[in-house]
Amino acid sequence: MPIFWQYQDRQVCYSEKLIQEILTAIRETGADLVYAPSVFEMHPDHRVLGMAVVEAIRRIGKAVHVALYEVGIPLRPNQLLDISDLTARKTAAMECFVSQNARQRYDQHIAALNRYRTYTLPASVTAAEAYIVIPAEELTNDPLKLYQSEHTRQKALGLALDSSDMPLVSIIIRSMDRPTLSDALDSVALQTYPNIEVVLVNAKGVDHREIDEWCGQFPIRITTNHELLNRSRAANIGLNAAQGNYLIFLDDDDLFYPEHIATLVAALQNHSNIRCAYSGVRVEYYVDQQLQTVTAFNEPYNQHRLWGRNFIPIHAMLFKQSLVTKDHCRFDENLKVFEDWDFWIQLTQHSDILHIDKITAIYRNYGYSGLGLKQDEAF
Numbered sequence: 001m002p003i004f005w006q007y008q009d010r011q012v013c014y015s016e017k018l019i020q021e022i023l024t025a026i027r028e029t030g031a032d033l034v035y036a037p038s039v040f041e042m043h044p045d046h047r048v049l050g051m052a053v054v055e056a057i058r059r060i061g062k063a064v065h066v067a068l069y070e071v072g073i074p075l076r077p078n079q080l081l082d083i084s085d086l087t088a089r090k091t092a093a094m095e096c097f098v099s100q101n102a103r104q105r106y107d108q109h110i111a112a113l114n115r116y117r118t119y120t121l122p123a124s125v126t127a128a129e130a131y132i133v134i135p136a137e138e139l140t141n142d143p144l145k146l147y148q149s150e151h152t153r154q155k156a157l158g159l160a161l162d163s164s165d166m167p168l169v170s171i172i173i174r175s176m177d178r179p180t181l182s183d184a185l186d187s188v189a190l191q192t193y194p195n196i197e198v199v200l201v202n203a204k205g206v207d208h209r210e211i212d213e214w215c216g217q218f219p220i221r222i223t224t225n226h227e228l229l230n231r232s233r234a235a236n237i238g239l240n241a242a243q244g245n246y247l248i249f250l251d252d253d254d255l256f257y258p259e260h261i262a263t264l265v266a267a268l269q270n271h272s273n274i275r276c277a278y279s280g281v282r283v284e285y286y287v288d289q290q291l292q293t294v295t296a297f298n299e300p301y302n303q304h305r306l307w308g309r310n311f312i313p314i315h316a317m318l319f320k321q322s323l324v325t326k327d328h329c330r331f332d333e334n335l336k337v338f339e340d341w342d343f344w345i346q347l348t349q350h351s352d353i354l355h356i357d358k359i360t361a362i363y364r365n366y367g368y369s370g371l372g373l374k375q376d377e378a379f
Contacts, residue, residue, distance in 0.1 A: 007045075013194045014048040017217050022056040026064065038068040038075055038132070046071060058139035066139075068132040070113065077130035080117055084126045087114070166195045167269075169261050169318070170244030173252055174234040177204045180253040180364070188250065189216025193261040197221065199241045203234040232331040232339040239324050239331075247324065249340075250315045253364050260360040264318035267356050275320040275351040280359040281313045286366045297363070301355040303348050310341035313363045323347055 036053035037046035057066045094107035101107055117128035198220040202208045205228050267277045280298030299311045323329045329346040331339050
């Protein structure tokens with residue numbers, strides 16, 4: 001019976017998480033032959049899945065073979081399989097592929113490829129499939145340079161083959177262990193950008209709940225603190241722990257839309273002289289957990305206006321790590337409020353700031369900070 005892992009189209013990433021899932025499946029089933037798409041495939045999901053399977057079997061090292069098959073890019077196979085008596089069954093299976101066949105006649109392409117593969121076989125063979133079959137123990141030597149040559153080819157074309165070809169983004173979450181933390185993490189797990197780490201700063205102390213080590217496909221690292229941290233101290237701990245080329249904050253009661261990180265990274269990559277970028281944020285005000293008002297922060301950037309008031313929510317801005325490591329921008333731990341505003345003003349001393357006129361995140365104001373609809377006047 002098929003088992004579906006619920007990966008979305010074009011969201012399959014070459015990652016330790018995927019490799020571990022494949023290893024678990026092989027061990028639980030006791031499989032000694034694993035079919036996988038070729039690492040030369042054009043479709044990125046096919047390619048990275050093939051790479052992950054090859055890496056999983058390489059780690060097993062014995063008693064398992066991988067059979068790489070072709071879909072869109074022909075192989076140089078080392079084995080041909082006669083499927084003459086299965087063509088009707090395969091045709092019927094391809095007819096189930098209704099949505100894709102409506103775009104492109106993949107069923108006819110596959111049938112033509114299977115017919116072509118009989119070229120060197122006896123005339124009685126009317127259809128064949130081509131494979132590269134490799135035993136696990138040979139994968140250590142990288143036969144045919146399956147990974148290396150494809151990786152080099154794709155990088156030469158300017159394409160990202162796996163997540164390590166793209167800059168790492170560190171998402172820093174200062175967590176007070178609110179119930180909304182799960183929502184915030186879910187919004188990170190849905191990010192379409194493939195290379196993310198989550199740095200979760202335990203600002204609550206000893207009573208913080210246990211956190212899983214994965215946020216979807218992205219790893220989570222949680223700091224071990226045994227005392228209550230104010231927002232500025234927690235932010236600096238997060239900056240110290242972050243390993244990404246780009247950094248961004250997300251409070252544990254706010255949300256990213258799925259394209260948030262991808263949008264900001266693309267903007268900075270297209271403006272190499274700028275090290276900070278922010279997008280628009282939908283603002284939802286809550287009173288007694290009920291949504292009362294919806295507005296937005298989406299103002300064009302103006303340095304003088306920013307000196308007068310903050311119009312950039314903390315999770316709207318992505319910035320390069322060099323602003324922290326080289327220019328020594330830090331959160332002022334004497335500030336109990338407006339620490340993000342002060343941090344933005346520091347960034348303006350070292351870089352222009354780019355505004356992307358698009359709403360890609362949500363700021364949910366429950367009044368936890370003492371601002372918004374439930375203001376603490378003394379604070």
